Amino acid sequence: MSTLSIRQLVATLLFLHWAALWAVGTQAEIVDDIYKARLAVDGRDTRSLSAARKAGLAEVLIKASGDPQAPLSPAAAKALDGAQAYLLGYSYEEEEQGALLLRLEYDEQAVQQLLRESGLRLWTANRPLVLTWLVISDEKGRRFASVDAAPQANDVLRDSFKRRGVPLQIPLYDLSDAAAISPGEAWRQSSSALIDASRRYRGAELLAGRVARLSDGSWVGDWRYLDNGRWRSRSSTADSLQAFTDAGAELVAATLVEQYGVNLTADTDERYRLTLRGVRSFEDYTVLQQVLGSLEAVRSVVPESLLGDQVSLRVEAETDLQQLARIIELDKRFVPLPLEPGQNGLSYEWIR
Incomplete structure (x- = not known):
């Protein structure tokens, strides 16, 4: 060589x-402003507000899906014309330089339903x-x-x-x-x-x-x-x-x-078993359920068993097991553990 x-x-x-x-x-x-937009506007008139509502919804669709082409889908293009239906509220603010800004907040559930109708993926907030x-x-x-x-x-x-x-x-x-x-x-x-x-x-x-x-x-x-x-x-x-x-x-x-x-267009949800060690108090268990339940990919979390500091949960999710693991493991409190013989699903050490 x-x-x-x-x-x-x-x-x-x-x-x-x-x-x-x-x-x-x-x-x-956690990205906490996915369903919010902040735009410069020419004035407080109806025409400027209407244009901003449409532009704001387009921005939110891009942030929620990760797809810059999201507003161009037929369902999304139709929704943009009726952007008012997705809007929760708005407010104006003036910068020191004199620029007028408009803050808009959109309905999370309605936007996610629009992603579903458009055949677009939902990019989770974590x-x-x-x-x-x-x-x-x-x-x-x-x-x-x-x-x-x-x-x-x-x-x-x-x-x-x-x-x-x-x-x-x-x-x-x-x-x-x-x-x-x-x-x-x-x-x-x-x-x-x-x-x-x-x-x-x-x-x-x-x-x-x-x-x-x-x-x-x-x-x-x-x-x-x-x-x-x-x-x-x-x-x-x-x-x-x-x-x-x-x-x-x-x-x-x-x-x-x-x-x-x-993938929000999947016909059926999947159910998986999650085994977690290190759940040493009721507070641990409550936080754990809140964390898992807040994940956009998770539909429900149901306890199955509790033995010592180990809890077993049945999780219903709108994704496959591999992707669910990737989403969960973005939270460093979940430390992956190898599965024991005969065990299926996912196993973690819960660290607070």
């Missing part, structure tokens, strides 16, 4: 090792946190999209992820980050450098972007997302930086919906 081949093999093995370590222990957070390294190159040079170096790009990135319902973690871009990775390494999208620099943020998903502004004002670049040990890539040419960062958020959302999206 040649020296070059050996080096390539070693580099590949190191990357797979780093990627495997990175894939363990995904960090997640969603993986996504660590995002972004390097921009323009007339000011090449730099990270940090608050200090590129505040506008930082704001645009945050806005894109918020409108897609993707929890975003931006690196601190402090001295530790500067020592771990340079803008040049991030621009080259070096797998080893990105993973190594991201170790301090362990638990978050990993996304890397690079984008350059061309002389005509357009933006061209690439996104790379580490998905279970392999990179997913997307190139983008956009009229604006906002459109480019939207593409990054959409890449992440599309990937995560494949793993956590619930």
Whole structure:
């Protein structure tokens, strides 16, 4: 074997090792504004309100499904014309700069029913946190999209992820980050450098972007997302930086919906047994039932048996066992345990 081949093999093995370590222990957070929208409006007149109700519902459909094309389905397009029926309430607010904003809140159950009628998946509210390294190159040079170096790009990135319902973690871009990775390494999208620099943020998903502004004002670049040990890539040419960062958020959302999206059009619900150890008090049991019962994929939770600190539950869910496990394990209080001989379903240690 040649020296070059050996080096390539070693580099590949190191990357797979780093990627495997990175894939363990995904960090997640509850997205609590999925069914809310906040839009700039021209005024408080009826026409502006009507347009905002429609735009707000379209945004909510995208956040709830993870699909940017969700508002284009026939059922959704019809619902947008009657967006008032999905609206719980709204209020206006004025910013210091004089801009008028409209806050809208939509009916969660009605929106989920619309997803069902549209044949769209429901992306559950507990969603993986996504660590995002972004390097921009323009007339000011090449730099990270940090608050200090590129505040506008930082704001645009945050806005894109918020409108897609993707929890975003931006690196601190402090001295530790500067020592771990340079803008040049991030621009080259070096797998080893990105993973190594991201170790301090362990638990978050990993996304890397690079984008350059061309002389005509357009933006061209690439996104790379580490998905279970392999990179997913997307190139983008956009009229604006906002459109480019939207593409990054959409890449992440599309990937995560494949793993956590619930198929609402399934004809029958499935029933599974969950065995949990570490349930040492009535309070533990109450919290446990509340946590499981609040998952969008779960229809009901029924206790079957209690022995010492171990409880057995019968869970009715709108998804298969593998996906149910992925959704449950986003909550780090559920520590997976191996099944005992003859045992089926899922088994966890409950840690509060």
